[in-house]
Amino acid sequence: MPVLEVVCDADDDNDGTPDAEDNCPIESNPFQEDDDFDGLGNACDSTFNEDTVADQVENEVVVIVESLTAIQVSGGNGMISKLAGNGGVAAKVANAVDAYGAGLIDLQTYVEELNSALNKLGSFENQLNAKINKGKIVEPEATLLTEALISMEATIQTLLDNAN
Numbered sequence: 001m002p003v004l005e006v007v008c009d010a011d012d013d014n015d016g017t018p019d020a021e022d023n024c025p026i027e028s029n030p031f032q033e034d035d036d037f038d039g040l041g042n043a044c045d046s047t048f049n050e051d052t053v054a055d056q057v058e059n060e061v062v063v064i065v066e067s068l069t070a071i072q073v074s075g076g077n078g079m080i081s082k083l084a085g086n087g088g089v090a091a092k093v094a095n096a097v098d099a100y101g102a103g104l105i106d107l108q109t110y111v112e113e114l115n116s117a118l119n120k121l122g123s124f125e126n127q128l129n130a131k132i133n134k135g136k137i138v139e140p141e142a143t144l145l146t147e148a149l150i151s152m153e154a155t156i157q158t159l160l161d162n163a164n
């Protein structure tokens with residue numbers, strides 16, 4: 001009777017990421033791209049999920065708000081309001097995603113709302129850069145806030161890039 005040999009391949013798609021850590025273990029996705037932040041890699045994710053991207057924007061806002069709250073910079077409440085207030089970036093993105101997903105607004109309005117969120121974020125960025133340049137926000141918070149801002153801009157841009 002022949003003996004069967006069991007071979008265990010720790011990286012089935014040979015993309016350099018072990019299956020246990022791979023967000024797409026059966027399709028090569030070497031850089032583990034996940035544009036919609038749903039945990040499923042782009043290579044095997046046929047549906048772009050705007051809701052998970054809106055959640056990611058909210059997560060990025062939380063990081064910034066927590067940092068600004070911890071350092072208690074003057075004018076910090078106004079900066080926080082630009083991100084987390086009723087008309088802030090997070091609300092603008094969430095409202096646009098929800099309304100578009102429900103069919104309450106058309107594509108043009110959706111894109112306009114997302115661009116409005118980016119404009120609000122630009123206003124926050126100007127204020128942040130001014131405070132960093134004046135030494136009111138210093139390292140390591142300056143880098144943390146700048147990186148979170150850049151990430152949030154890229155996340156909103158992902159929504160715009162996938163608008164259809």
